[in-house]
Amino acid sequence: MAKELLKGNEAFAEAAIRAGCEGFFGYPITPSTEFLEHMARRMPQLGRAFVQAESEVAAINMVYGAACAGKRVMTSSSSPGISLMMEGISYIAGTEVPAVIVNVMRGGPGLGNIAPSQGDYYQMVKGGGHGDYFPIVLAPASVQEAIDFISLAFDLAEKYLNIVYVIADGNMGQMMEPAELPPMRELPKEPPAWAVTGAKGRKPNILSSIYINPPDEEVTNIRLVKRWLEIEKNEIRFSEYLMEDAEFAVIGFGTAGRVATTAIRAARQEGIKVGLFRPITLAPFPKEQVAEISRRVKRILVVEMNSGMMLEDVAAAVQGRVPVEFFGRMGGVTPFPDEILDEIRRVAANKRPVNWNARAEWIARLEQIVAEGK
Amino acid sequence: MNETSIIISGFGGQGALFAGQVLAYAALDNDLNVTWIPSYGPEMRGGTAHCTVIISEDAIGSPLVRNPDVAVVLNLPSLDKYEKLTRSGGVLVANSSLINRDLSRNDLRHAYLPANEIAEEIGLARLANMVMLGGMLGLDPILTLEMVKKALDEHMPERHRKTIPMNYEAIERGYSLCAKESASIKS
Numbered sequence: 384m385a386k387e388l389l390k391g392n393e394a395f396a397e398a399a400i401r402a403g404c405e406g407f408f409g410y411p412i413t414p415s416t417e418f419l420e421h422m423a424r425r426m427p428q429l430g431r432a433f434v435q436a437e438s439e440v441a442a443i444n445m446v447y448g449a450a451c452a453g454k455r456v457m458t459s460s461s462s463p464g465i466s467l468m469m470e471g472i473s474y475i476a477g478t479e480v481p482a483v484i485v486n487v488m489r490g491g492p493g494l495g496n497i498a499p500s501q502g503d504y505y506q507m508v509k510g511g512g513h514g515d516y517f518p519i520v521l522a523p524a525s526v527q528e529a530i531d532f533i534s535l536a537f538d539l540a541e542k543y544l545n546i547v548y549v550i551a552d553g554n555m556g557q558m559m560e561p562a563e564l565p566p567m568r569e570l571p572k573e574p575p576a577w578a579v580t581g582a583k584g585r586k587p588n589i590l591s592s593i594y595i596n597p598p599d600e601e602v603t604n605i606r607l608v609k610r611w612l613e614i615e616k617n618e619i620r621f622s623e624y625l626m627e628d629a630e631f632a633v634i635g636f637g638t639a640g641r642v643a644t645t646a647i648r649a650a651r652q653e654g655i656k657v658g659l660f661r662p663i664t665l666a667p668f669p670k671e672q673v674a675e676i677s678r679r680v681k682r683i684l685v686v687e688m689n690s691g692m693m694l695e696d697v698a699a700a701v702q703g704r705v706p707v708e709f710f711g712r713m714g715g716v717t718p719f720p721d722e723i724l725d726e727i728r729r730v731a732a733n734k735r736p737v738n739w740n741a742r743a744e745w746i747a748r749l750e751q752i753v754a755e756g757k
Numbered sequence: 758m759n760e761t762s763i764i765i766s767g768f769g770g771q772g773a774l775f776a777g778q779v780l781a782y783a784a785l786d787n788d789l790n791v792t793w794i795p796s797y798g799p800e801m802r803g804g805t806a807h808c809t810v811i812i813s814e815d816a817i818g819s820p821l822v823r824n825p826d827v828a829v830v831l832n833l834p835s836l837d838k839y840e841k842l843t844r845s846g847g848v849l850v851a852n853s854s855l856i857n858r859d860l861s862r863n864d865l866r867h868a869y870l871p872a873n874e875i876a877e878e879i880g881l882a883r884l885a886n887m888v889m890l891g892g893m894l895g896l897d898p899i900l901t902l903e904m905v906k907k908a909l910d911e912h913m914p915e916r917h918r919k920t921i922p923m924n925y926e927a928i929e930r931g932y933s934l935c936a937k938e939s940a941s942i943k944s
Contacts, residue, residue, distance in 0.1 A: 388778075388785050388793070388912075414797060497797070558794040558820055559778070561785045644818030719823040757823075 386561040391526050391551065392417035392459075394562055395485060398530040399457055400425055402537045403568040404483075406432035406456040408445035410464060413497040414553035415487035418459040432456075439464040443471030443484075450480040451590045453578025455537055455571070459485035461553075462503050463494060465511075472546060473512030477592025477603070481540035483533070485549045487556040490715025498715025499553035501637060504692035507548050508666045515604050517611040518546040519618065520665040522636040527562040529555060532663075534565060539618065541575075543610055550665070552688065554638045554717060611667075620663035621672055625651065629658030631731055632676050634697055635686035636662050638717060643686050646723035655731045665693065673700035680705060684730045686723055687711045691742045698741075709741040711749075722757065759814045761899050762822040764839055765889075766807035767831025767852075772886030776829070777808035779890065783900050783908035784812045792820040805834050812899060829893050831872070831885065832856065840865075848897040850889055850935065868896055868935045875930050881920060884927040891931025902932050 389397075396418045399407070407422040419435065426433035432449070436442035442458050449456040460468065465486045475482050488503045490496040507520050519539055523529035529551055536547040574580050579588050594600035624644060626632065635643045640661035650657045660676055662669050673696075677683065682705055685694045691709045698707050710726040712718045738744065763780065767773040774795050784791035795808045809825070811817050827848045828839035832855045840860060843849050849865045854873030870892045872885035894902055909924050 386785065388781055388791070553797070554794060554820060557797050558792055559781060560792050560817075560820075561790070642819040642821070644816075646818075648818065717821055719821060720819045721823055 386563050388559050389526055389530075389562045389564070390417065390559045391529065391556040392487065393421045394526050394564065395459070395529050395533055395549075395551070395556075396421035397425070397564055398533040399483070399537075400429065400431075401565050401567050402534040403455050403570050404431070404457055404537070405454040405570060406434075406446075406449045407458065408432075408434045408436055408442040408449070408456070409458045409460060410436050410439045410442050412461045412464045414489055414499070414556045415459050415461040415464075415485070417556070418485065418487070439467035440471065443468035443475075446482050446484075447471050447475050447478070447480070450475060450482050451478065451579050453574030453580060455481075455541070457483040457485065457537075459487065461487045461489050461497075462491050462500070465503065465506070469512040472518075473514050473516065474592045476512065476516035476518070476546055476607075477514060478590050479544040479603075479607070480590065481537075481544055481547075483536045483540050483547050483549065485533070485551070488550060488552045490713070496715045497553065499555075499638060499688065499717050500713070500715050501550075501552060501639060501688040501692075502690070502713065503550065504665065504687070504689055507550050508668070508692075508696070516546070516607055517614070518548055518666060519543070519614060520548045520550060521620075522550050522663060522665050523555065524622075524637050524641040524661060525562070526555065526558065526560040528663075530562055530564060543614055545610065545614070550637065552638050553715075615667040618664060619667055619669045619672070621669045622661040622663055624659040624661070626658035626660060626676070628656055630656040630681050631727065632658055632660050632680045632683045633686055633723070633727065634660045634662070634673065634683060634693070636665060636693060639686045639688050639711075642718055642720055643723050645720035646727055649720065649724050650727045650731070653728075655727060657727050657731065662693070668696045668700070670696070670700040673697055674702070677701040677704040682730050682733075683707045684726055685709045685741075686718070686726070688717060689713060691745065694741060703737050706735055706737050707741055708738065709745045711745065722752070760817070761812050761827065761897075762825045763810045763812070763827040763829065763893070763899070764807055764822075764825040764842075765810070765829040765831075765886075766805055766835035766839055767886070769806045771806075771831045772883060773806050773829075773831055774808045776886040776890045777810045779887075779905060779908055779912070780810050780812070780900070782912045783904045784810075786908055786911065787900065787904055789814065790817050792817050794820045805832070805838075807835065827893060827897055827899070829889050830856070831889060833858070848893070850892045850896060852885060852889060854885070866896055868892055870931055870934055872931070876927060879923050879926050879930070881923050881927075884920075884923060887924050887927035888931040891928035892935040893931075894928070895932040895935025895937075902928065
């Protein structure tokens with residue numbers, strides 16, 4: 384299939400359909416609404432399930448139920464809507480059924496605004512709901528990657544009976560870019576053996592997240608942790624740009640990583656040997672790769688559209704081997720390449736010891752930038 | 758690296774976003790990399806609407822720029838905003854039908870086009886955006902006139918197809934006014 388000019392959210396939704404999504408349950412919220420609108424048009428045409436629920440709480444519980452029935456199902460929303468879903472997400476995790484959730488993140492906390500953000504990093508990567516569970520988190524940086532990762536998300540969810548988040552931001556949801564959609568996959572003919580499908584002629588399957596007896600819950604927890612260790616071993620994904628000879632590494636994901644690419648090209652023109660490491664799986668986080676980078680570069684700059692959340696995962700992997708600095712914009716502000724270029728210049732010129740509070744220094748610089756009206 | 762960033766800005770309803778999409782389609786059809794990203798949200802409801810288009814021979818990093826190479830401004834608020842931001846030596850095309858002031862800087866290649874009047878002469882007032890797009894191509898041939906006309910032909914929604922000849926006329930009128938001006942600047 385040839386490349387077409389595709390609009391983010393619509394392309395993501397169509398990618399889910401092509402990947403065999405059998406049911407979509409959601410509630411509209413900017414900047415993710417076009418995803419739901421596309422599903423509303425297309426799913427009934429294909430004889431598949433679409434429900435606009437009365438709330439996000441209802442939507443995620445519909446996802447839960449349909450996932451228990453062995454169907455390939457998903458929802459999409461944006462930050463405040465995802466927060467509302469957290470209880471159901473934890474139940475899905477505890478029941479060990481697959482589900483794909485797309486979060487087109489916006490500025491917060493609270494009602495915040497509808498502009499692009501990466502402020503849900505902790506919520507997505509560290510779980511968000513209650514209890515011991517580990518979601519897989521994929522962070523695309525282009526419309527094409529989002530299309531590809533939505534397919535991948537369903538496969539990973541089913542392989543590991545796990546929650547998979549695909550996290551984008553308003554930029555990616557709203558932009559148009561040439562991309563190629565995959566061919567339509569065939570839907571599975573038989574539900575998986577664990578699904579609740581009526582138990583006709585077989586023993587009933589029981590799916591639940593209730594383990595009243597603590598030792599039983601602990602057995603489940605052990606299973607979830609072992610599964611996560613397996614995921615960590617098999618599913619780390621990342622992208623590198625100009626890292627071969629890099630003396631300085633920028634680490635950023637999604638839109639922030641993409642914006643950094645432009646700054647890195649400009650810095651290279653000035654003779655600064657800088658490259659980009661872009662984690663694609665934020666969970667499992669590519670710790671070993673970041674550790675390896677910290678053994679061969681002089682300094683690391685983490686760039687995010689939040690207050691320095693992945694920064695902490697990077698710092699944990701670097702273990703003080705080299706200084707880790709931070710630059711971020713918040714509240715729905717997307718950094719421009721020239722701001723990141725300024726930061727690369729600063730980091731390249733600034734031979735300082737390891738700094739354990741990059742966030743405090745950054746916030747002082749950011750206040751200056753904001754005061755200048757940038 | 759050959760990369761051009763363009764911001765097209767106007768009131769909601771003036772067709773700034775569509776003009777950007779036509780450009781994006783033309784880039785796609787000619788195997789160039791392109792991103793098109795709109796302003797979205799409250800500012801689209803009644804205020805200004807703008808889109809950023811980046812066209813490049815290489816993979817595109819940031820889809821947003823602070824200082825565009827080219828600004829196409831369809832109204833006064835857009836001129837006020839993007840005149841300051843356009844990079845030095847860049848290009849600015851302004852809609853003189855709705856803008857009654859001169860530029861306050863002299864380091865931009867620029868043109869003023871009475872886009873609304875031209876569109877009305879053609880017989881379809883909402884084609885001011887295409888006049889301006891043509892003007893931009895005349896001043897800075899990022900893509901050829903033929904590429905953009907072909908993109909319009911191939912991607913115009915079915916319900917608007919009957920307006921294609923008028924769209925062509927609008928683009929050509931803008932183009933020829935600015936190509937002349939561009940030639941005189943160069944000489």
